[in-house]
Amino acid sequence: MKIKLIVSVLCGFIFLTFSSKNLVRCQCGLEPAPGDVLFYGLDRRVYAKPGDINIGALMMATLPNSENLCSDVIFPGSWTIEYTESVAFAVEMVNQQENLLPNITLGFYILNDCSSKSTAIAQSLAFLPRSESQCEKLELNTSTSGDSQQSPLPFYDVIGILSPIMSVSAAPISFLYTAAKIPLIGYSTTSDEFSDKSNHPYFFRVISPDKYQVEAILKFISDNGWSYLSIVYLEGTYGERAFDTIKTLAQKFGICLATWHRISYTENMDETAYELLTYPRARVVVAFIDEKPLSNLLVSLDRLNGTGQFVWVCSDAMAFATAESLASIKDYFSGAFVFSFYAPLIQEFYSYIERQNVLTSSNPWFKPTWESLKHCSFDAGTCDPNISLLHSTKFDFQTFATLSMDSVLALAQAADRVISALCPNATGTDVRDCVKSDDLYQRLRGEKFQGYSGRIEFNSNGDSIGKYVVYQMSYDKVMVPFGYGSTGNETVLGVIKREVAFYDVSSGNITYTQNNISWNHLKVVERIISLDKNSNFPNRPESVCSRPCVVGEYKIQKTPACCWDCRFCRNNERIINKNTACQECEPFTWPDPETNYTTCVPISLSHPGMSSPLSIIQISFAVVALLVTCYVTASYIYLRENRVIKAASRELSLIQILAIFAGYVTVISFQSYPTPNTCGVLYFMFCLSFATLYAPLLVKAVRIFRIFQHSSKTNKRPRFVSPQSQIIMSLVLILIQVTLFYF
Numbered sequence: 001m002k003i004k005l006i007v008s009v010l011c012g013f014i015f016l017t018f019s020s021k022n023l024v025r026c027q028c029g030l031e032p033a034p035g036d037v038l039f040y041g042l043d044r045r046v047y048a049k050p051g052d053i054n055i056g057a058l059m060m061a062t063l064p065n066s067e068n069l070c071s072d073v074i075f076p077g078s079w080t081i082e083y084t085e086s087v088a089f090a091v092e093m094v095n096q097q098e099n100l101l102p103n104i105t106l107g108f109y110i111l112n113d114c115s116s117k118s119t120a121i122a123q124s125l126a127f128l129p130r131s132e133s134q135c136e137k138l139e140l141n142t143s144t145s146g147d148s149q150q151s152p153l154p155f156y157d158v159i160g161i162l163s164p165i166m167s168v169s170a171a172p173i174s175f176l177y178t179a180a181k182i183p184l185i186g187y188s189t190t191s192d193e194f195s196d197k198s199n200h201p202y203f204f205r206v207i208s209p210d211k212y213q214v215e216a217i218l219k220f221i222s223d224n225g226w227s228y229l230s231i232v233y234l235e236g237t238y239g240e241r242a243f244d245t246i247k248t249l250a251q252k253f254g255i256c257l258a259t260w261h262r263i264s265y266t267e268n269m270d271e272t273a274y275e276l277l278t279y280p281r282a283r284v285v286v287a288f289i290d291e292k293p294l295s296n297l298l299v300s301l302d303r304l305n306g307t308g309q310f311v312w313v314c315s316d317a318m319a320f321a322t323a324e325s326l327a328s329i330k331d332y333f334s335g336a337f338v339f340s341f342y343a344p345l346i347q348e349f350y351s352y353i354e355r356q357n358v359l360t361s362s363n364p365w366f367k368p369t370w371e372s373l374k375h376c377s378f379d380a381g382t383c384d385p386n387i388s389l390l391h392s393t394k395f396d397f398q399t400f401a402t403l404s405m406d407s408v409l410a411l412a413q414a415a416d417r418v419i420s421a422l423c424p425n426a427t428g429t430d431v432r433d434c435v436k437s438d439d440l441y442q443r444l445r446g447e448k449f450q451g452y453s454g455r456i457e458f459n460s461n462g463d464s465i466g467k468y469v470v471y472q473m474s475y476d477k478v479m480v481p482f483g484y485g486s487t488g489n490e491t492v493l494g495v496i497k498r499e500v501a502f503y504d505v506s507s508g509n510i511t512y513t514q515n516n517i518s519w520n521h522l523k524v525v526e527r528i529i530s531l532d533k534n535s536n537f538p539n540r541p542e543s544v545c546s547r548p549c550v551v552g553e554y555k556i557q558k559t560p561a562c563c564w565d566c567r568f569c570r571n572n573e574r575i576i577n578k579n580t581a582c583q584e585c586e587p588f589t590w591p592d593p594e595t596n597y598t599t600c601v602p603i604s605l606s607h608p609g610m611s612s613p614l615s616i617i618q619i620s621f622a623v624v625a626l627l628v629t630c631y632v633t634a635s636y637i638y639l640r641e642n643r644v645i646k647a648a649s650r651e652l653s654l655i656q657i658l659a660i661f662a663g664y665v666t667v668i669s670f671q672s673y674p675t676p677n678t679c680g681v682l683y684f685m686f687c688l689s690f691a692t693l694y695a696p697l698l699v700k701a702v703r704i705f706r707i708f709q710h711s712s713k714t715n716k717r718p719r720f721v722s723p724q725s726q727i728i729m730s731l732v733l734i735l736i737q738v739t740l741f742y743f
Contacts, residue, residue, distance in 0.1 A: 039122050039153065041069030043112040045364035046156070047084050049091065051107025052431050055411050056127045057162035057404075058120055058173070059083050061112040061365040070114035074368045077322030078395045081353065081369045084110050086401040087162065088363070089352045090408035090452075101416050103427045108408075109156040112365070113164050120169040121176070128180055130155045159435050160185060160411040162404060163203070165320070167191035168236040174203045181437040183444055185410055187403035190316060190341070192241045195461040204444050204462040206406040206451065207341045208505055210238070210288075210315075214245040216468040216503035217286060217313055217339055218253040219510055225529075226284045226311075226543035227562050230276055231260040232297065233288040234317070242288045242315065256545070256560035258282035263293050273300035277309065283525070284543040287314045291321040291329075298332035308523040311541060312336035319471070322396050323478075326495040330475045333495065335521035338471045342502065343402040343453040347482050350390055350397070358385045390484040393494060397481050406451035410458075414443040467504045471497035472517055551596050554579050574600050607674050615671045622667040629661045649703070651723045652696035655730060659692035684741065691737035696730045 043062060061080045065071040074080055087108050094106050109127075113120035160183040163170040170189045177184050178201055186194065186205035190213060194203045221229065231246060233239035243260065250256060258279040261272045276285060287294055294314070301307060312333070319340035326333060356363075358370050359378075367378060373394050376383035389395065415435050419426060423434035448457045456464050478494040501512045519539045528547045531540065545563035549555055554575050556565040569575055569582035574591045575598050576583045585591060585600035592601045608615045636654060639645055645653070666685045672678060703721050710718040720729070 041065075041067065042119060042122060043070040043114055044154070045112065046154075047088070047108075047110040047363045047365070048156070049088065049107050049362065050109070051091075051095075051105035052427075052429055053101075053104065053415060053435055054107040054109060054156065054158045055087075055091075055160050055162065055408060056156055056158035057084075057087050057108065057110045058113045058123055058164045058169075059087075059110055059162075060115040060165055062114050062368075064114050064116040064119065068116050068118060070112065070116070070119060072368070074365065074372045075115065076324050076372070078369065078373060078389075079320075079322060079398065080365045081363075081389070082396065082398045082401040083165075083404055084363055084365060085353050085356070086349060086404045087408055089349050090405035092352070093405075094409065094412045101412060101419070104419070104431050106412055106415075109158060111156075113169060115166075117166070117169045117172075120164045120166075121172055124161070124173045124176060126154050126156055127158050127161055127182065128155075128176075157432070159183075159415060159432075159437070159440055162187065162407050163189055163205075165189070165400075167194070167238040170194070170203075171200075171237055174200045178202045181441070183411070183414075183437065183441050185407040187407045188316075188320070188400050191237045192245060193237050195463055197461060200462075202441060204410065204458055206403050206410060206453070206456055206464045208465055208468075209461075209463050210242045211245045211249075212465070212505045213315060213339055213341070213468060214242055214249060215508070216470075216505070216510075217315070218246070218249055218255060219503060219508065220337070220339075220470060220501065221255060221284060221286075221313065221543075222253040223510055224540060227255050228258055228279075228282045228543050228545040229255060229284040229286055229313075230258045230279060230282045230310075231286045231288075232272065232276075232293075233260070233262055234290070234293065235262050235264050238317070239288040246286065251561075254562070256562040258545070258560070263289065263297070265293055267293070267296075269293070269297040269300040270303075273297060273304055273306060276301070277304055277306050280309070280525070281545050282543055283309065283311050283522075283541050285310045285312055287312060288317065289315075290317040291325045294318065294333075295325075295329045298329050302332060307332055308521060311522065311543065314338045316340045320398070320400065323394060323494055326473070330495050333473055334475045335518060336473045337500075338473060338497065339468050339503075340399065340471065341403070342467045342469045343399040343406075345397055345399060345481055346402055346405070346452055349401065349405070350482060350484065354388055354390055358383075358389075388484070390480075393478045393480060395480070395484070402452045406453055406456055409449065409451055410444065410447060410456065411440075413449045414440050414447055417443045465505045467502055469499055470501040470503065470510075472500045472515075474498055474518065549579060551593070554582055556580075569597065574598055605674070608671055610671055619668055619671060622664045625664045626661065629657060629664065633657050633661075649696070649700050649723070649726060651727055652700055652730060655696045655727070656693055659689045659696075662692065663689035687741055688734070688738065691734050695733035695737070696726075698733065699726050699729045702729075 059080075060075050061084065063071055063073045063075060065073075087110060091106050091108050094100055111123045111126060113123050161173075161177065163173065163184045163186040165188045167189045168191075170184070170186060171191070171193060174184055174194065178199075181202060184203045186203065187207060189205055190207055190210045192209045192211050194200045194205060195209050195211075231243060233243045239262065243262070247257070259275055259282070261275065263269070263272060276282075289297075298307075301309070312335075314336055316339055318336075318338045356366065358367055361367070370385075370389060371377055371383060373389060373392060374383055374387075378385075418435050418439045419431060422439065423431070426434050444458060445462070446458060446460075448455070450456070454466060458464060473495055475493060476496050478496055498515045499513050500515050500517050501510050503510050517540075519541060522541055525541065527542050529542055529544060531542075545560070546558075547566070549564070549566035552575075553566040553568055556567060557580060558564055569591070570584075572590065573582040573584050575581070575596070588603055589600040590603050591597040592599045608618075610616075610619075633654070636645060636650070636657065640650055662685060666682060666689060669678075669682055669685070703726060706718050707721060710716070719725075
């Protein structure tokens with residue numbers, strides 16, 4: 001689409017160029033003539049105050065119709081008056097200065113691009129040089145009738161142009177003006193593509209490119225502890241370039257993307273709204289779109305019960321939104337953050353607007369805008385021209401109007417240096433022959449001057465570096481700047497901007513204002529990370545995918561990079577590979593808590609002391625048990641001829657009593673200080689006592705089984721049932737256990 005657009009522009013330019021032999025600075029009439037380029041549906045009205053040298057501007061004064069051609073519907077709000085009159089004000093201020101363009105009158109021509117990319121390209125052709133055969137004396141058309149079904153292409157002689165507001169409109173015009181070597185100054189075109197001097201060498205701007213706005217947004221998000229976000233962006237150079245920059249810089253700020261959507265003005269937003277809601281942990285949504293698609297998206301979210309779910313962080317596209325357009329989405333948009341390049345409101349400018357007479361103004365869009373703001377009609381006699389237009393809460397007070405003044409000042413400063421260097425004595429219309437496009441371009445490169453918004457300095461890419469302001473939108477009492485509010489005592493409510501922070505591009509730091517950020521518009525969602533009690537922003541929501549793993553846990557990584565699960569390692573495992581896996585420690589070592597379980601240390605020697613309560617209890621029970629064992633042993637010896645004792649295998653029972661005695665001695669010995677030798681001996685005694693206890697028991701059971709089984713067959717005594725045989729068998733079993741212990 002972009003290629004077709006550029007080709008159409010270049011074809012028009014080639015047509016104009018090849019229809020002439022010598023290019024001259026002249027002004028063409030408006031009557032069709034052979035060889036004229038004809039366009040349909042353009043607004044041929046022009047706001048003009050010609051001078052010795054002139055600048056041109058393409059601005060949105062009216063809205064396009066269904067065929068994307070110009071209509072008579074004025075752009076909502078005070079936009080049209082503020083931007084067109086800012087050029088007139090800046091030119092008047094230049095002409096009043098004695099040290100800037102002395103004895104030279106600066107003039108201007110402003111054309112309406114009708115908020116349309118194609119119309120902007122067509123209107124831009126009026127500022128291209130023409131052949132002498134096509135030129136006549138200029139006849140300005142300042143009538144209020146903007147419709148000309150078959151309009152010849154006029155010509156307005158200018159030294160430089162103020163570009164259209166939208167980057168998507170400015171890009172093809174920049175290609176065209178590069179071929180014509182005409183400087184183009186942007187005051188709201190922030191797309192990063194204009195920093196590419198191989199494609200846009202003649203494009204300058206008094207505003208920072210989007211890459212710095214993206215940095216400001218990501219810095220703000222990072223400062224608030226948000227690391228998981230979604231993105232919606234507008235198709236075209238503005239949104240797509242910004243999205244590419246976000247993807248490039250996100251990792252630097254520790255941020256990852258949940259989902260992203262490229263949208264158009266006509267797209268149904270229900271699917272996008274549903275997709276955003278499928279990532280409830282990504283509560284922050286970065287929006288590089290303007291009010292129309294955003295309004296549709298917010299309405300779709302409301303239908304899905306998504307109002308209050310997201311923290312909206314919007315680009316400067318929403319800074320252009322009028323109070324009237326924001327009023328329709330106040331219930332959904334309140335609390336959103338809007339980034340905008342910082343430019344102060346200039347009180348002298350609004351005093352200038354207040355002095356203008358709507359009935360005699362040469363601005364062809366002044367009267368229609370007045371009627372639109374006041375909801376009246378001069379033809380019907382319902383408008384009062386004596387009432388101040390600024391004493392209305394519907395007047396927008398656009399800060400970007402200040403940047404358009406800086407654009408005028410940039411061209412005036414460059415022209416002044418060209419004239420001072422090449423033709424210091426030139427005056428009047430002779431000056432125009434002195435100011436060549438190439439010379440003006442060279443003076444603009446690296447230009448430095450004090451503008452209305454602060455210090456302006458074009459870097460090697462033709463960009464100016466400044467700072468951004470962060471607004472939070474709220475529905476509250478409207479406070480009109482400079483005391484231009486309503487003269488009545490009534491309270492007017494509306495969507496207002498509150499400055500909550502500033503981002504300095506040079507230092508990369510954010511400074512917060514005294515205005516507290518409000519989170520009351522958001523739904524309360526359970527946090528997975530506890531909020532710091534000393535936080536400057538209580539009740540701040542979180543936008544994270546996963547909680548940080550605590551000490552002893554390792555990460556199971558998921559996609560994207562900021563999403564993971566946390567699991568504990570086993571007790572004998574340490575954490576390795578940057579907390580992403582576990583590894584078993586070597587024998588006799590244990591994970592070290594002082595290194596967050598990332599290393600293993602030898603298990604420290606610990607043993608019960610004789611004075612410890614547990615040892616005292618164990619020794620006491622063992623001593624009592626030994627005394628009982630001694631008593632039982634004495635009883636066995638004393639009653640050794642008793643039939644019951646003899647029947648129970650007297651010799652094997654004594655071996656078992658010996659094993660029990662050894663076991664209790666082992667319990668007492670375990671309370672002593674351990675050494676490798678003592679530990680080995682005690683372990684051997686412990687195992688030996690059990691083997692000595694259970695081996696005779698096994699032999700007894702086998703002996704009894706053999707006796708009863710053999711008696712059922714014969715009266716003879718079975719072999720190997722004598723006490724000597726039983727003792728030998730028990731000793732063999734014990735010997736086997738000892739052998740297994742050593743080998």
